[in-house]
Amino acid sequence: MGDAVELFRPGEDVFYCGTFTRSGANADCHLVDERMVGKKPSSLSFAEAAALPLTSLTAWQLLFDRRGVRMGKPPGAGSLLIVGAAGGVGSILIQLARRLTGLTVVATASRPETQDWCRRMGAHHVIDHSRPMPPQIAALDIPPVSCIASLTQTAKHLAALVEIVKPHGKLGVIDDHDHFDAAPLKAKSVSLHWEMVFTRPLYQTADLIGQHHILTEISELVDAGILRTTMTRCLTPFSPDTLAEAHRIVESGGMIGKIVMSR
Amino acid sequence: MGDAVELFRPGEDVFYCGTFTRSGANADCHLVDERMVGKKPSSLSFAEAAALPLTSLTAWQLLFDRRGVRMGKPPGAGSLLIVGAAGGVGSILIQLARRLTGLTVVATASRPETQDWCRRMGAHHVIDHSRPMPPQIAALDIPPVSCIASLTQTAKHLAALVEIVKPHGKLGVIDDHDHFDAAPLKAKSVSLHWEMVFTRPLYQTADLIGQHHILTEISELVDAGILRTTMTRCLTPFSPDTLAEAHRIVESGGMIGKIVMSR
Incomplete structure (x- = not known):
């Protein structure tokens, strides 16, 4: 030492x-x-x-530092959609958001065992990212999706995420991209939040x-x-x-x- | 009525x-x-x-709503770089930031008459965006550039802006882009804030x-x-x-x- x-x-x-x-x-x-x-x-x-x-550092910094989500359970906190939520970051992000904030937590996972895991981590709802997501979100009785954390395969899901996110909402991204076209975020004035833990x-x-x-x-x-x-x-x-x-x-x-x- | x-x-x-x-x-x-x-x-x-x-709506929403800048003059407020500051949005954004926040305001303009106008609007410093900006910023005795508002020709200036912005800083953009590659913002975990007034x-x-x-x-x-x-x-x-x-x-x-x- x-x-x-x-x-x-x-x-x-x-x-x-x-x-x-x-x-x-x-x-x-x-x-x-x-x-x-x-x-x-x-x-x-x-x-x-x-x-x-x-x-934990990635999830914490993305949730609280990059997006400015407040701890506590204020009314009108909105919903957080976590795409690819059964992996390492998603598993702790679900817990942080569910236990420490007032956000309604919607996780995505495509297999029965990953969906079950997301529920055990604390997700209020689980949807399947291998099927079209907007109708699955629309079918839930939840506050508007004000925050999205896209943890994997963001490029594949981007059009759906832009459709789902509330105007003036926040899209957090951690995966790697050679190019990331943020122009589709403009019409809704959506903010893009990179979290790179290093x-x-x-x-x-x-x-x-x-x-x-x-x-x-x-x-x-x-x-x-x-x-x-x-x-x-x-x-x-x-x-x-x-x-x-x-x-x-x-x-x-x-x-x-x-x-x-x-x- | x-x-x-x-x-x-x-x-x-x-x-x-x-x-x-x-x-x-x-x-x-x-x-x-x-x-x-x-x-x-x-x-x-x-x-x-x-x-x-x-x-005014564009500048206000970009400064206070999208980026969450606080009114008042807290210590450690950092610097705001406004690129293309002599135009309509820049002219009111300089005033809002100078009068209502603790940010040090650095405006960019390339001609003597636009530089003079930016100073009259309230900019603490004016630099020339037609010359390399990072060394001009480095030569100023100012707090780190925590916020940038890029109001025009963002694509042309993007590499310089990524170099200038503080890690975990915020880049606000209002101009139109067919594509906007946000991948270069990742290493510094810089947030991208679109403001579309409509x-x-x-x-x-x-x-x-x-x-x-x-x-x-x-x-x-x-x-x-x-x-x-x-x-x-x-x-x-x-x-x-x-x-x-x-x-x-x-x-x-x-x-x-x-x-x-x-x-």
């Missing part, structure tokens, strides 16, 4: 997501800036805790310590029983073979929650 | 911007929904007042009356001497010839402020 560390004592258990500007993601040991580290939830195993930081470390922003604060809050919410881990599988031992197996599972596109590797 | 009108009495002087879903923009008489109408500033002539509604009437939103409230506030700020008209020319009489002349002037691309036609 470095001499200048102020937020932690030697021997404390921590969790964090790191940064792609430093090597070590698949290694036994990493070096990490303390401003990006939180106290590990004491109620979770190391593997269960390891499932959370990357996705923006703070990449640009060494003045508020880098914000990631410490978020992870600390996530940890407390887990220990209070308000949030749960999104780990659905744990592969052992920590070896090149299990690493390759983990990549095969993730790349299959059928992930539910988060897969973790452990010693 | 319709029987159901509640916000105005017969004979009251009003100003408004109308909607492109109703005919009449170049006619003597229009029909307009009262929820989009405000009381005319009593300190201005009809021509001076007519310069304001379309641009979104409320086009979609008959529940908050349509918001335009009445904004115009009423604009009117009061004008009469209090806080905002001034942006009219720079008034063409008379109201005829097909002067209408054609007005279009020629606007289409020349060299407009300062707003041109008005009057009887």
Whole structure:
């Protein structure tokens, strides 16, 4: 532990997501800036805790920082549509939105097991993104869709999302695009919110310590029983073979929650 | 005046911007929904007042509603860069940001007369968008550029704007684009805010009356001497010839402020 560390004592258990500007993601040991580290939830195993930081930071920053959604349950909070909600980010975003905000949470998932998982995470409603979404939304008795979080295959769904979103609504996006044509958002004056979880470390922003604060809050919410881990599988031992197996599972596109590797 | 009108009495002087879903923009008489109408500033002539509604609504909604900038002068408010600031929207946006917020206002204009106009509207600094902008911004002793309002030729300036904007900053855009590639905004998690002033009437939103409230506030700020008209020319009489002349002037691309036609 470095001499200048102020937020932690030697021997404390921590969790964090790191940064792609430093090597070590698949290694036994990493070096990490303390401003990006939180106290590990004491109620979770190391593997269960390891499932959370990357996705929790992404979901938290997208929901509260990028879009400015307020915590609490104010009247007229509208609905949040989460596209591709059974994956890692969706699984924690459903929980955050359902437990900490007044938004009506509509998740999308295309298989019975992913739909069931989204309901268990806390979604008020689940629709199927492999079928036309606007009529499924119209059939629900919910407030207007003021926020959308599109977590995967945004380009494929964009026309439907523009149709669904309320005028002056907010579209949050986290997936990668060579090009992203935002012109169709103009008529409804819809805002586009990118969330790239590595923006703070990449640009060494003045508020880098914000990631410490978020992870600390996530940890407390887990220990209070308000949030749960999104780990659905744990592969052992920590070896090149299990690493390759983990990549095969993730790349299959059928992930539910988060897969973790452990010693 | 319709029987159901509640916000105005017969004979009251009003100003408004109308909607492109109703005919009449170049006619003597229009029909307009009262929820989009405000009381005319009593300190201005009809021509001076007519310069304001379309641009004031666009600038107000972009600044306060789309981006969530707060009124008042909080510390750490950052800087607002307004690209193409000498036109109609820029001329009122400079005033709103300078008088009602704590943002440091940097306007861009490429000619001595437009640069001088931006300073008279209230810009703290003026830079030249016909020369590379990042070094000009870097040479100013200002807070980070947290907000950009790009009012014209956004495609031409986009790479420079992405370089200038602070991580997690906000880019507001009002000009028309066949395609608008928003992918370059991802690395800094920059939000894109469209403002299309006709979104409320086009979609008959529940908050349509918001335009009445904004115009009423604009009117009061004008009469209090806080905002001034942006009219720079008034063409008379109201005829097909002067209408054609007005279009020629606007289409020349060299407009300062707003041109008005009057009887």
